[in-house]
Amino acid sequence: MKRDGHIHTPYCPHGTKDSTELYIKKAIKSGFTDISFTEHAPLPANFTDPTPDQDSGMSATQLTAYIDEITYLKHVYKKDIRIRLGLEVDYIEGYEKETALFLDEIGPLLDDAILSVHFLKINNQYFCADFSKEVFAELAAACGSVERAYQLYYDTLEKSIYADLGKFKPTRIGHPTLIHKFQKAHGEKIDDDNQIRHILQLMKKTGMELDVNGAGYSKPECLEAYPPLAYIEFAKSLGIPLVFGSDAHSVNGLHKHYDKIYTYLS
Template sequence: MNDGHIHTPYCPHGSDQPLEAYVNRALTLGYSSMTFTEHAPLPPSFIDPVPDQDSAMRSNDVEDYIKTIHQLKESYNSDIDIRLGFEVDYIKGFEDEITSFLDDYGDYIDDSILSVHFLKTGGQWYCIDYSPEMFKEAIDASGSIKELYDLYYQAMEQSALADLGPHKPNRIGHMTLIKKFQLLYDPPENWYHSASLFLDTVKKQGMSLDYNGAGAKKSYCHESYPPLSIAALASSKKIPLVYGSDAHHPNQLKQGYSELKQSFIVR
């Protein structure tokens, strides 16, 4: 049992439970390995569009985060393989700052994820998974839900192709996050085509996918990121799928796992 996407108390919008609580819960669940992938600090010149500006960890917490996880590795060395990582946001136009962060801390990274949470449309940035209200604002700003989905998959394509240096994450995070509010806002008819074309880029770049169970537990999603149809297509293309709980609390470890096609998951 491997979980490649776990958050920590260093996440300002997550739980204040200590890291040991995550590890002990993972051991109870039979985990053999776990990767902590805290939200990397956003680029210094980027302004977080969510009201509390709490989308990512603070820059001055990074070194403590690294030190604490190294201590955990030593303490639990005989029990579980603990890996240190980050969930890095790809934000178009901020590639140099993202690369600078990865250059500074890449030597400490065991495993990491590259995700898209932020889209710019109508001259403003939106966090597409923050709330139904912000998602609706993004739809209105872009002109239609089709345009917003198209913008998302353009950003996903750019993230996979971006030159972010030698420490660029090799796993794409929750590639259908744009569908988080699909039960409120019907996805456009072309979403599957856009997602399937993106898989070709993932394959060409030699990247893997975060097979994320969190969406299955979201009130307006009720499916994994990606859903079964895309996961099956990715598997047929021999793209590695790595389970991720996307836990922001110890009790969320292994969430959505039973809803996934487990034979697709890389062990």
């Protein structure tokens, strides 16, 4: 089975307008038999998106259209490929109740879901850890150092793993080393080996899957998978279920870097 479990759509406000059907046709042509559309879920209504463009998730008004479109395409292409309706859900510290209520409502409709950390809380202010190297620099300054920003990220990841988000809480953790995205921009050598291994061990303990995310290879200030290959091997040794995700925001990005990762998945 060739599976890509992390794909975005034209409903993503920071993606492209490539049609959902074009993604499906490329997946079939590329020999994939199982794909998940995991659009960024709407953020809680009482949460203010801290990104300069305020484009981190789809709007709540688009959610029904997104669900209807993927459900329709699942039926159209059911003989050619398995299509899963999913969401990438943000864990936002302090908004657990809102997220759980959202999942209680939407969860029964979903086939798949990813739980990701993008936002970090410092003194009641939120920063998007992966928006830009400039915003990352602001995050590091607010934390006191790059190393402390990394630690805050892993601490928040741990909270996401243990958070009570109800019976429909996603069981796959998205790109768990996303904090590496600007590592070549800040230029500091941060030893986070213990933190990464700890997170993976917690995922094993709690029965979670790993989003083996190839998108970091395409980021010029990262140039590695999330997590890096050595940790994919470690996760495999722990028996954590591994799901490749291209994290594509365009048809061109679909399945990208699968060739670097697929040997770890079997």
